Amino acid sequence: DIQLTQSPSFLSASVGDRVTITCRASQGISSYLAWYQQKPGTAPQLLIYAASALQTGVPSRFSGSGSGTEFTLTISSLQPEDFATYYCQELNTYGYTFGQGTKLEIK
Amino acid sequence: QVQLVQSGAEVRKPGASVKVSCQASGYTFTNYAMHWVRQAPGQRLEWMGWFNPGSGHKRYSQNFQGRITITSDTSASTAYMELSSLRSEDTAVYFCARLTRTGTYPALDYWGQGTLVTVSS
Numbered sequence: 525d526i527q528l529t530q531s532p533s534f535l536s537a538s539v540g541d542r543v544t545i546t547c548r549a550s551q552g553i554s555s556y557l558a559w560y561q562q563k564p565g566t567a568p569q570l571l572i573y574a575a576s577a578l579q580t581g582v583p584s585r586f587s588g589s590g591s592g593t594e595f596t597l598t599i600s601s602l603q604p605e606d607f608a609t610y611y612c613q614e615l616n617t618y619g620y621t622f623g624q625g626t627k628l629e630i631k
Numbered sequence: 632q633v634q635l636v637q638s639g640a641e642v643r644k645p646g647a648s649v650k651v652s653c654q655a656s657g658y659t660f661t662n663y664a665m666h667w668v669r670q671a672p673g674q675r676l677e678w679m680g681w682f683n684p685g686s687g688h689k690r691y692s693q694n695f696q697g698r699i700t701i702t703s704d705t706s707a708s709t710a711y712m713e714l715s716s717l718r719s720e721d722t723a724v725y726f727c728a729r730l731t732r733t734g735t736y737p738a739l740d741y742w743g744q745g746t747l748v749t750v751s752s
Binding site for chain 1: 666668675676677678681690692693726728733734736737738739740742743744745
């Protein structure tokens with residue numbers, strides 16, 4: 525199975541900050557990568573698919589980039605509702621692996 | 632609007648089985664594959680398998696081979712995930728999620744609310 529490694533695992537930031545989360549794949553997955561946001565006690569929500577396409581209804585402060593083995597999720601100006609855990613997922617193979625998550629906390 | 636509504640929390644003893652349901656509404660059930668993902672307390676999301684109610688095709692993660700069965704009842708627009716030979720490590724929240732494709736690119740766009748399964752003697 526493909527392994528996905530996110531960095532950092534924990535991130536402390538303030539409202540208004542620009543933050544970037546990285547997801548590295550153990551082998552190339554083209555652009556078959558999605559990003560999800562999960563708040564405590566709730567199901568994940570799709571933010572980005574195809575590595576850089578914004579899901580309908582997701583604020584434009586979220587953006588994704590990358591291809592192959594390295595991907596990034598950027599939040600341009602953090603809002604209070606953005607403090608959550610973020611996961612990447614590969615959908616190129618039948619493993620559908622998730623990264624270990626990045627917990628974004630308020631500084 | 633698309634909704635996935637899962638069955639309620641379950642408690643099982645080690646060695647038992649559990650069957651979780653996921654009722655879909657707001658779209659044509661047979662046009663989308665349904666995936667199952669679990670999350671143990673404080674852990675990452677773990678993909679378990681998928682089932683296509685239109686074709687009957689399915690695929691399971693090797694981590695659950697031999698213990699998992701995913702099925703559906705198209706007349707009720709409901710997907711099911713059954714996990715057998717439960718052990719304490721299977722204590723987790725289990726989610727169903729619909730797979731959508733935009734062009735060739737898939738993603739899990741709608742999720743159920745989750746079902747807590749607790750395995751304890």
